[in-house]
Amino acid sequence: MNIEKLKAILEDVKKGDLDVGDALDKLRDLPFKELGHSKVDMHRELRKGYPEVIFCAGKTVAQVKDIVGSMLDENINILATRASEEMYAAVKAICYDAVYSEIAKTITIKLQETIIPSSTISIVTAGTSDIPVAEEAAVTAEFFGNKVDRVFDVGVAGIHRLTHTIDNIRAARVVVVVAGMEGALPSIVAGLIDKPVIAVPTSVGYGASFGGIAALLGMLNSCASGVSVVNIDNGFGAGYIASMINKL
Amino acid sequence: MNIEKLKAILEDVKKGDLDVGDALDKLRDLPFKELGHSKVDMHRELRKGYPEVIFCAGKTVAQVKDIVGSMLDENINILATRASEEMYAAVKAICYDAVYSEIAKTITIKLQETIIPSSTISIVTAGTSDIPVAEEAAVTAEFFGNKVDRVFDVGVAGIHRLTHTIDNIRAARVVVVVAGMEGALPSIVAGLIDKPVIAVPTSVGYGASFGGIAALLGMLNSCASGVSVVNIDNGFGAGYIASMINKL
């Protein structure tokens, strides 16, 4: 669209409908706006029909509603993370198609179809309390147009549960592993497969888990190759990167 | 094979050659061994013709030489990281084709060709002192059979240097960004491109940089999407993951 606008200006200049001086005026601010839009361009392949993402934490219900409202005009898909039920009610009021995940705390609005690759993203958790973060990753990955295979509650205390499902995990193109407490699961998984593992430490735990630091350190110090790490509880970030890799 | 073994047991039971009790005994430990063997199997496919990696830090010269020696018999490619010049001299004595990178502190022995994809891995550093870690990543990525594009010294203090080379970085399939001090570069790069960014904090810096912790925290808290992080100074890990992604 912006490329269209830029093209239109150039066409007008070519046709003589637009003076070079006036064109310069129009373009004066464009480079930066254009920069924004050329960034969109550059990202075109990724973002075509893609959701924009709103990080709701620290925003008011009214702010979230306003941002969603202004986006609806552009007819694009929308993903809002860390959204409360109140935020969802406000968004639902202006867009009936909005969908809320209570566990992932996400609002999604799908106005355009996305092309979905045949390969899968596997999202694995160590325990049941890691599931909200894993669901944030899963909803994110699905919304960007990926097939997701959920493998929950296969933590290292009962390693046999992992071995039961390892074939499914191996079948994926990229694996997100979500774990709290000692954060050992990504190492185990990475030692058993040959695909990139995105590790997400969670703030699950107590005592000396320090709100996820123990898990974060465990993952950073993984003795298995192929593990990279995102911030504590950052399910969105993991889902986003997994989508990037799955769509390469 | 294992399925064969299991089938054989069942056949023997059927034929009456094997008592049900004895069969139970044979089956009791099978899962674990099976797990072990299926892993070796799985790894065989992955590792065929791939270099084995030796982490030399904390090993003696003699130990490194011994490990390399035992690997040479298997006729596979070898990568040794964190290797000293003394280790190199010892390895050179038993394998004339060993190559040493003084800056990356790696020994490489290439006995077999690897298939190299046409896509590139871009390895970017903020400063000149981040180059040793970046070279460890680069040598690793090249050794696993990837084309590497080095973009060094484009840190945020002179953001214009980055803009000069951003097109090259965009052309890569995956980007490794190596930075110390405040560790801001991965965020900047990830905001300008649409490929996964593997961020490597380095222990470069002084005062409150705490041996790379400041950079690590900066990267984990990146406000740009698409950044995942490996351990401080872990160039090998970044190169390994980048190779995994580039070869998907």
Next chain:
Amino acid sequence: MNIEKLKAILEDVKKGDLDVGDALDKLRDLPFKELGHSKVDMHRELRKGYPEVIFCAGKTVAQVKDIVGSMLDENINILATRASEEMYAAVKAICYDAVYSEIAKTITIKLQETIIPSSTISIVTAGTSDIPVAEEAAVTAEFFGNKVDRVFDVGVAGIHRLTHTIDNIRAARVVVVVAGMEGALPSIVAGLIDKPVIAVPTSVGYGASFGGIAALLGMLNSCASGVSVVNIDNGFGAGYIASMINKL
């Protein structure tokens, strides 16, 4: 039971009632399930008639009720830690025999008798505010079938209180010492007895106690031999290990 199922399959193969191919199909997933069950087997001696343990923190009342419900069918003893009174009410509704400890925050259901060794586990606290953690350890140890001797409020500020009870402590086979603040009591106790001491730091304290870190560090740096440490406030873990040792 699973061994029974496996045996039945083998019997059917032997009798010819089951085709080897069909048996293979049935067994294909078994190894991993079997792994799980063989783990139960391996643990049989420990777990026969033993409670299963549910860590309630982070679970909803409904989830706890569901898990307990599904366990009741298996006719096994149940221990739920970090349980709220609401959880207890919900469990009580489906199992009248459920018992709640307000101080230890545990729900216990004893359906089967456990064999209780003659030796004792001594559970010692420095202060009165350490008692909830100590009770979690005590309830755990008792539920796994151990005799427990409680020795509370004998902290180092009044070392003479400890000396009054040291004979009781010495009579135990293994000692759990629970302490907050500076965490010195396990060192003192270990210096006076010849049995293994399991030290539990508690988050009791203020100022620079950092939620139990001061106590944890004090215990890890104990200059007395024979002290090992579990996580802050982890009464369950200490009770579990003490039971393991007492039953050796």
Next chain:
Amino acid sequence: MNIEKLKAILEDVKKGDLDVGDALDKLRDLPFKELGHSKVDMHRELRKGYPEVIFCAGKTVAQVKDIVGSMLDENINILATRASEEMYAAVKAICYDAVYSEIAKTITIKLQETIIPSSTISIVTAGTSDIPVAEEAAVTAEFFGNKVDRVFDVGVAGIHRLTHTIDNIRAARVVVVVAGMEGALPSIVAGLIDKPVIAVPTSVGYGASFGGIAALLGMLNSCASGVSVVNIDNGFGAGYIASMINKL
């Protein structure tokens, strides 16, 4: 005046009206009192017509009202930071001209005009959630008699937004940059301009941002010259220093 007092003592000694011993007694404590009084003197020149500042956090509504009340008698401008709406209501009741900023949480009372220099202070934020801290800085700077140019939401994830406004920022005499998460924006801004940058880390962020520590470390380790840092969320401090510099 004090020199006068000292001279008078010497004159009295000379005239014999004052004993040497008594003179010694009078002189013993003089330096300290002198220090105190010369400081009051020095401060009088500085503070003439300047607002006094009340840090309301940790004070009761009644205390804040009392302090404001006692200041009103001196007919000076008043700035109260970290003020609640209740505090504002109480202050409003005794001074109708009191103004409240809901976002900056400040109460301001302007009884005297301040001379405003022609140069500007630019106050920049990385995200929208950094705005409250930035507004505290802005209200502070304005109250001390400075023109403020607000440049909000130009963080590093979309560096093009910054480039759009960099000319405005360059036009300022001193720049306050407010950022949470990885805290990289001050480095970027300082690399693009030649004016002092006062960096304010905010506690905005989650996971391993540790309530602003990640941003603080990022700013302290800035690889760009010209950045100094104030405490986390200390908008007032940044506005105060910026005013000091702008008025030099």
Next chain:
Amino acid sequence: MNIEKLKAILEDVKKGDLDVGDALDKLRDLPFKELGHSKVDMHRELRKGYPEVIFCAGKTVAQVKDIVGSMLDENINILATRASEEMYAAVKAICYDAVYSEIAKTITIKLQETIIPSSTISIVTAGTSDIPVAEEAAVTAEFFGNKVDRVFDVGVAGIHRLTHTIDNIRAARVVVVVAGMEGALPSIVAGLIDKPVIAVPTSVGYGASFGGIAALLGMLNSCASGVSVVNIDNGFGAGYIASMINKL
């Protein structure tokens, strides 16, 4: 011996060879010395013929030699940990039977036989660089009269190596698991066996391993039951506790 001395005093009193007053004088200091010796008494079962332990770190060669020398007179077994080769040379000069372990850095002198139980202590390491700490544990356990089964280099990056040896580990009465980096191995082992696991974090690792803190936190936060932890690199402590448990 001291009991002998006390008995002798009492006998002398009984026989009238010793006045009650004189006996009181003799006993005046005895309670405390007696306390020391009654502690020996109390520990008699444990310590009969047991080595005394010298922690050499921070001691001079001369000090170590002196301490050993004074112990030799008592004809007891001696264990010195963290001993340098120089210390060994000095000790060897006064006791030809002294034995040095270069890898465990221990000097042992065995003058009396110890009764060795039939059960085994299994000492497991994650990597080869954890072996020195494991050897300190092994030498300690052996010296206190235990059979030790070494299972080295079975870390989580290649979990199949662990499964090959799990039966040996299960056969032990108590297991010491030594691991650096992310410290996940004790969790894995404890999930597979039903014996107490003593976890020893090592300072092996780099980057964000923080000299063993990452491993320590991983072990404290283990989601598997039955794991207790000793200080970083404290192989002696682990071997001592394991011996205590094995001899119960």
Next chain:
Amino acid sequence: MNIEKLKAILEDVKKGDLDVGDALDKLRDLPFKELGHSKVDMHRELRKGYPEVIFCAGKTVAQVKDIVGSMLDENINILATRASEEMYAAVKAICYDAVYSEIAKTITIKLQETIIPSSTISIVTAGTSDIPVAEEAAVTAEFFGNKVDRVFDVGVAGIHRLTHTIDNIRAARVVVVVAGMEGALPSIVAGLIDKPVIAVPTSVGYGASFGGIAALLGMLNSCASGVSVVNIDNGFGAGYIASMINKL
């Protein structure tokens, strides 16, 4: 008394009323009990007429009431710190003479007079928000029978306020200095006087004050001699030590 008991044993042995073996049995545990009793003895002299202290934090209203009740019978003075108004109401109900300090959060019951030395304890605060901690120290010191001189709000930001009162501070026998934020006041005071300074860091502050850690570190690193430190917010501890010193 114990010496008497010991003598009696010896006499019985002498008379033949007690067998040597039985005497040995009686003596085995004596040292510990003796230790315990000599401590009670020693404490009796110290505590005669002294208040007992109850740390209320973490106790229930009922527990506090019970403890006070049982103490009232012994007719001793009582100090309860960190007491809520509810606790005070409950105590008041059983002892009309109980006095509550709202700011210090203390309950005091004075049943016996204490001898008050003529020297003074000076209690100094940096800011007004440090006063609650200072009052806990003051009430404690007064209750143990000391004259207290309060010098509040003389922090380093306005050092002239300190100089106005330094003579009063110098007149004290021991000085307690309470400060939050950067905790510099104890250094300043200790540099100006020649009496011991007990420094109390407070959790007052925000941002990187970390709940008093900044102040604590500032005080530990004081470049002035004569400063020792107690825990964060530990007004009671400071008042107790100051009383000890003042009464020497």
Next chain:
Amino acid sequence: MNIEKLKAILEDVKKGDLDVGDALDKLRDLPFKELGHSKVDMHRELRKGYPEVIFCAGKTVAQVKDIVGSMLDENINILATRASEEMYAAVKAICYDAVYSEIAKTITIKLQETIIPSSTISIVTAGTSDIPVAEEAAVTAEFFGNKVDRVFDVGVAGIHRLTHTIDNIRAARVVVVVAGMEGALPSIVAGLIDKPVIAVPTSVGYGASFGGIAALLGMLNSCASGVSVVNIDNGFGAGYIASMINKL
């Protein structure tokens, strides 16, 4: 210039010399390059005749020599910080006018005169061991063309030394205060003057000074207004900012 380039493109489009598609191509990356070039422009004005700064830490002697050599051609002033004597010898060999400060560890080459404002920068230290960092600041400030007034060893332990020199400090336009240990001096100075204070924590100290962290926290938590902070030991940064402010 760039506007010219943009105009030329538009003219070419108008004249039909440039296809709209090709024009689009040319415009796509322009913003970024433009950003780069406008930055160089902006910097040209700033940097004319200014020294370039080389941070020598982590560079080899050869690298420093090379960088200096390439700069000499541009006939600009050069400042090298953290330079060793070996580096100085190498630089001296190619530029006889190079000057070395042994205490500040700086090499300076002054090829062009700088305009020096009449106002002064005051550089203050708490102790003698803070002088190297202060000298780095002083040399930096002098090299950028400022008059520097050194006021050393006036720390808070002997506050009277400070009062002796406070008039000199007040006379400066901006003050750099360098302090280790508890880092209280900047607060004291800022409380006595009305000029901006740049605080530099130093790694001087021992025990719980943690290599300057105690001083850093002390400065960040300063209760005096007008203090901003740079990294530990960052004398260069402080001198640079002070110069920026002094030259406004």
Next chain:
Amino acid sequence: MNIEKLKAILEDVKKGDLDVGDALDKLRDLPFKELGHSKVDMHRELRKGYPEVIFCAGKTVAQVKDIVGSMLDENINILATRASEEMYAAVKAICYDAVYSEIAKTITIKLQETIIPSSTISIVTAGTSDIPVAEEAAVTAEFFGNKVDRVFDVGVAGIHRLTHTIDNIRAARVVVVVAGMEGALPSIVAGLIDKPVIAVPTSVGYGASFGGIAALLGMLNSCASGVSVVNIDNGFGAGYIASMINKL
């Protein structure tokens, strides 16, 4: 002396030998110098014939020699802490009476006698490796004119050693307790006596002792009343405070 100088000026004014104007000139700078000297006055009682203290760490041999040299002229006692043998040799060369303690690393020069109170300072250590810090405290206390009773190696691992010497400790007027590792000894001692305890954490220990932080935290969190703490390894500070208290 300075009071003498001031008195002389006043006398001259009185006698008319000095003009009031000239006297003012002479006095102009005096207030601050006077401040210094009035501080000496104020400290006269403490310091009469007292050693001045030089902290040698971070000073060169030449600097230490110079400082000692300039002090010798004033005929006062001198204490230099953290002094190397080289420093001692240099000092010995200019003052034959200088005495060096190899273990405390102190140089002492005693030119004047000090009055020694009859009461004692008890200096207690947990282990033998805490002795150097304890000796620094002891030498300091002795040099300021106190009798010192050394009680070494009575740590909590063998609490009976402490009970052996507790009477001696009780006899002191103030007690310094030096301990590393878990730092529990000061709590134990303070629980057994009624005198102020100055606790000194030492950096002795390994693993998670973190250079004395574990001991420091243990001491700050002491559950016994009467313990205040100085910096890690700060034997001098403890000896200084103990002397202050002993001489009250």
